Amino acid sequence: MDRLDASLVERLRHEALTAPAPWKAAYGDYQSGGWWTTSLMNASGDASDVQIGDCAARPTDLLAQMPATAALLSELSLSYMWVRLARLEANAFLWEHRDYDELERVERHRLHIPLHTNSSAFLVTGGAKVHMRGGHIWRLTPTFPHGVCNLLGPDRIHLIADVYADDAYQDLAERSQPQSAAAEPLPPASQAELADKLAAARRLADLGYVDAAEQLLLRLFYFVALPEGTGYDLITDLHTALGDIEAADRWRAARDKLLARTVC
Structure with missing residues (x-):
């Protein structure tokens, strides 16, 4: 600087x-x-x-x-x-x-x-x-x-x-x-912590607050050290667990776009 x-x-x-x-x-x-x-x-x-x-x-x-x-x-x-x-x-x-x-x-x-x-x-x-x-x-x-x-x-x-x-x-x-x-x-995130956050997001989604559930997972990036794309992967897992395959595919595509990962 x-x-x-x-x-x-x-x-x-x-x-x-x-x-x-x-x-x-x-x-x-x-x-x-x-x-x-x-x-x-x-x-x-x-x-x-x-x-x-x-x-x-x-x-x-x-x-x-x-x-x-x-x-x-x-x-x-x-x-x-x-x-x-x-x-x-x-x-x-x-x-x-x-x-x-x-x-x-x-x-x-x-x-x-x-x-x-x-x-x-x-x-x-x-x-x-x-x-x-x-x-x-x-x-x-x-x-x-x-x-x-x-x-x-x-x-x-x-x-x-x-x-x-x-x-x-x-x-x-x-x-x-x-x-x-x-x-x-940033402090590292344990697998147990990530599982807890995913469970909390699932509870929000089950109540109908899907956007809030997604943002809860996206905001993890700012508070704990995560491997690249973890927030997007967790959201994909959330929608897969909810049975919403279209939303899971949409977030998988968003990950590829925002992080410019080559898709084979």
């Missing part, structure tokens, strides 16, 4: 909170609800165009109203694929997933600049959670399974830049400080 000047971060935060952003819900399969984005740089120049893809990104109409943010992006001199503001509401989750699988096979990286956050908002990857503190540029590798949550609020707002690898990115990476110290390992 690379440190930013505190007064600059405050200007960026003010712009993110006050600019007339056309927040859009997207990637509904990846979230619980409560995750919104708006684009600052993309292919079309339209801030409401939020479905990311490979392009030579250009500023949107929204970025034109955020001079401090525009100046920072210009100063970094990176090769931008897409730049967004992302807002995660309280009690909202981005489920375990991988990114970039649908894009061209070129080297790219993701940068996060937290602008408005709280200690109950964190990313989970590799069996550990990381609260991305403000005042830094964080470098992530979203091709590894990961998920994000904001348990208590207020809203978490990050500036997210997807960039292509080039000399400017390499310079930024070389002057950044190690990020490993920010990771907090």
Whole structure:
């Protein structure tokens, strides 16, 4: 992570909170609800165009109203694929997933600049959670399974830049400080604990609260260290036990999509 000047971060935060952003819900399969984005740089120049893809990104109409943010992006001199503001509401989750699988096979990286956050908002990857503190540029590798949550609020707002690898990115990476110290390992989950959670989900489903049962299992990812895709596997097991083969197949397909597992 690379440190930013505190007064600059405050200007960026003010712009993110006050600019007339056309927040859009997207990637509904990846979230619980409560995750919104708006684009600052993309292919079309339209801030409401939020479905990311490979392009030579250009500023949107929204970025034109955020001079401090525009100046920072210009100063970094990176090769931008897409730049967004992302807002995660309280009690909202981005489920375990991988990114970039649908894009061209070129080297790219993701940068996060937290602008408005709280200690109950964190990313989970590799069996550990990381609260991305403000005042830094964080470098992530979203091709590894990961998920994000904001348990208590207020809203978490990050500036997210997807960039292509080039000399400017390499310079930024070389002057950044190690990020490993920010990771907090999650406790391992025993088979007995997973069986208890599956039984609790079954009780909810039997009462008719199927969505709540599924979310109970998906949220395990944020509190205990799990093998990849365990939440999706547990939901598949739940629906199999309920005799709903169609729902079991749907969640098996969701696992393959969100984690981009090759299907033979």
